[in-house]
Amino acid sequence: xxxxxxMQNVIHRYSKNTIIDKVNLSIQSGExxxxxxxxxxxxxxxxxxxxxxxxxxxxxxSLKGTALRHLAQMKNYGFMAQSDALYQELTAWENxxxxxxxxxxxxxxxxxxxxxxxxxxxxxxxxxQPVETFSGGMKRRLSLAAALVHEPELIILxxxxxxxxxxxxxxxxxxxxxxxxxxxxxxxxxxxMDEAEKxxxxxxxxxxxxxxxxxxxxxxxxxxxxxxxxxxxxxxxETK
Amino acid sequence: MNxxxxxxRILIQFKRDKRSVALMVVAPLLVLxxxxxxxxxxxxxxELGAVDVPETMLEQLSSDTLDIxxxxxxKAEGKLEEGTLDAVLYFENKEMSLLLEGSNPNxxxxxxxxLQSLREDQQNMVDVEYYHGSEDLxxxxxxxxxxxxxxxxxxxxxxxxxSFLRERTxxxxxxxxxxxIRRSEIVFGYLAGFGLFTIVQSLIxxxxxxxxxxxxxxxxxxxxxIVTILLALAALSLGxxxxxxxxxxxxxxxFIPIIIVPQVFFSGLFPTEGLGTWVxxxxxxxxxxxxxxxxRGIMLRDASFADIQWEIYILxxxxxLFTTLNIFALKKHRRL
Numbered sequence: 001x002x003x004x005x006x007m008q009n010v011i012h013r014y015s016k017n018t019i020i021d022k023v024n025l026s027i028q029s030g031e032x033x034x035x036x037x038x039x040x041x042x043x044x045x046x047x048x049x050x051x052x053x054x055x056x057x058x059x060x061x062s063l064k065g066t067a068l069r070h071l072a073q074m075k076n077y078g079f080m081a082q083s084d085a086l087y088q089e090l091t092a093w094e095n096x097x098x099x100x101x102x103x104x105x106x107x108x109x110x111x112x113x114x115x116x117x118x119x120x121x122x123x124x125x126x127x128x129q130p131v132e133t134f135s136g137g138m139k140r141r142l143s144l145a146a147a148l149v150h151e152p153e154l155i156i157l158x159x160x161x162x163x164x165x166x167x168x169x170x171x172x173x174x175x176x177x178x179x180x181x182x183x184x185x186x187x188x189x190x191x192x193m194d195e196a197e198k199x200x201x202x203x204x205x206x207x208x209x210x211x212x213x214x215x216x217x218x219x220x221x222x223x224x225x226x227x228x229x230x231x232x233x234x235x236x237x238e239t240k
Numbered sequence: 241m242n243x244x245x246x247x248x249r250i251l252i253q254f255k256r257d258k259r260s261v262a263l264m265v266v267a268p269l270l271v272l273x274x275x276x277x278x279x280x281x282x283x284x285x286x287e288l289g290a291v292d293v294p295e296t297m298l299e300q301l302s303s304d305t306l307d308i309x310x311x312x313x314x315k316a317e318g319k320l321e322e323g324t325l326d327a328v329l330y331f332e333n334k335e336m337s338l339l340l341e342g343s344n345p346n347x348x349x350x351x352x353x354x355l356q357s358l359r360e361d362q363q364n365m366v367d368v369e370y371y372h373g374s375e376d377l378x379x380x381x382x383x384x385x386x387x388x389x390x391x392x393x394x395x396x397x398x399x400x401x402x403s404f405l406r407e408r409t410x411x412x413x414x415x416x417x418x419x420x421i422r423r424s425e426i427v428f429g430y431l432a433g434f435g436l437f438t439i440v441q442s443l444i445x446x447x448x449x450x451x452x453x454x455x456x457x458x459x460x461x462x463x464x465x466i467v468t469i470l471l472a473l474a475a476l477s478l479g480x481x482x483x484x485x486x487x488x489x490x491x492x493x494x495f496i497p498i499i500i501v502p503q504v505f506f507s508g509l510f511p512t513e514g515l516g517t518w519v520x521x522x523x524x525x526x527x528x529x530x531x532x533x534x535x536r537g538i539m540l541r542d543a544s545f546a547d548i549q550w551e552i553y554i555l556x557x558x559x560x561l562f563t564t565l566n567i568f569a570l571k572k573h574r575r576l
Binding site: 051052053054055069070071072073074075079081083084085086087088089090094098099101102103104130146 | 249417575
């Protein structure tokens with residue numbers, strides 16, 4: 001497998017605080033890569049660095065073997081932020097159409113893709129409703145659709161299932177597995193343990209450092225426990 | 241190309257957000273109408289009391305602006321106390337004296353002027369003609385051009401600044417910056433979207449003021465429109481720029497007393513010609529000063545394009561400066 005994202009000795013400081021401390025990561029293409037950690041651990045900063053929104057203070061980040069330096073590289077991925085970044089006054093369709101148009105999709109292609117992703121997140125019948133009338137779960141699903149509309153090879157999801165009921169959470173994960181089948185690389189942050197187990201590989205993040213990295217199965221075997229929760233307590237429990 | 245998409249999105253948002261549209265169009269019309277009601281009335285009659293003034297003199301004094309009442313000295317003082325008389329004219333020992341009520345400088349000034357002109361009377365009448373304006377030029381005609389500019393500036397500043405701020409607080413700016421859009425495309429998209437909207441807004445406000453409120457208008461309507469739109473663009477670029485320094489809508493409102501109110505003082509509502517150079521320099525660094533100057537030039541003095549070209553270049557310069565700074569300010573959110 002080829003590497004999709006490479007991070008080498010990445011340090012990110014905000015004023016004097018070190019948010020990300022010497023992170024080395026290699027994310028393979030086609031895998032679901034999880035970033036697990038408590039809130040404030042630096043997960044969001046890490047994905048923003050990968051997305052090229054933030055610039056690392058030190059170290060290098062490359063996407064498909066090329067350093068993140070050009071705007072055009074941003075076409076390769078779709079980003080779903082922690083908050084629902086949607087235009088409240090616009091309808092679901094108009095939101096997607098706006099984001100799709102920035103990726104220069106032709107009018108015809110745009111229409112097809114919007115129809116596809118709305119179908120995928122089960123919002124087709126609400127396409128002409130303004131977003132402000134949506135429930136929290138519907139907004140999350142629309143945000144996911146917006147991240148997928150331009151068929152990126154890599155999608156970066158920051159806490160995609162936060163505040164979502166179990167049924168919807170399962171349906172979002174089904175979408176992610178389906179995307180993985182199609183060869184899409186997925187980076188997902190979470191602080192929910194059982195969700196972390198669904199990832200192919202998992203990095204445990206604490207205080208801006210990667211404290212463990214492996215498949216969920218091996219992580220559990222290594223410390224000889226049965227749940228991710230115990231793994232996490234084993235590596236990061238000192239402060240508790 | 242992305243500039244166009246951002247513009248299109250802003251126009252759709254306008255279509256949905258009827259209240260903000262109303263704020264930018266109806267509110268200026270409403271406030272202008274109220275100002276017109278207050279400032280453009282025919283002067284009410286001045287109430288003058290006369291004590292022991294001979295009949296012949298009273299006849300000489302009578303005019304449409306004076307309402308003269310003959311009464312006794314004590315009664316006159318009582319009425320002054322109540323405030324129902326503006327002044328009392330006494331005639332004692334063949335000498336006239338005037339006692340002014342005094343709490344309203346406008347009324348006091350008007351009465352003195354009235355009596356003065358009567359004394360000078362017809363014999364040394366000077367033939368008066370107006371080079372600019374006309375005999376009927378009222379206070380509203382003088383401040384009208386400034387007010388048109390001011391209201392466009394004020395409402396575009398607020399609505400533009402807040403909508404750019406909301407883009408940040410609702411997370412869509414960050415989301416947008418995770419796409420291959422250029423920072424400049426976002427800023428220009430805003431200018432274009434609001435620009436198109438302000439053409440309509442300026443047109444409505446200017447037409448309303450000139451043809452319905454009948455503000456004195458001696459110049460080219462097209463120039464009025466150009467200056468108003470340029471003022472609106474300067475306001476938009478300034479509003480979006482300062483929104484970068486606000487954390488929320490409330491902090492955005494806090495910029496009104498700092499950025500908007502001082503501009504009113506220097507916009508020509510109050511004369512600034514006699515002030516010190518450094519005071520005038522403060523006025524010169526304010527967009528509204530130049531916009532208002534151009535507006536008055538066009539509407540009151542029929543200024544040609546050559547007369548107002550510098551004001552136009554300065555307004556364009558302000559817009560260019562604020563826009564450039566804004567594109568740089570966005571670097572805070574994404575380095576590219």
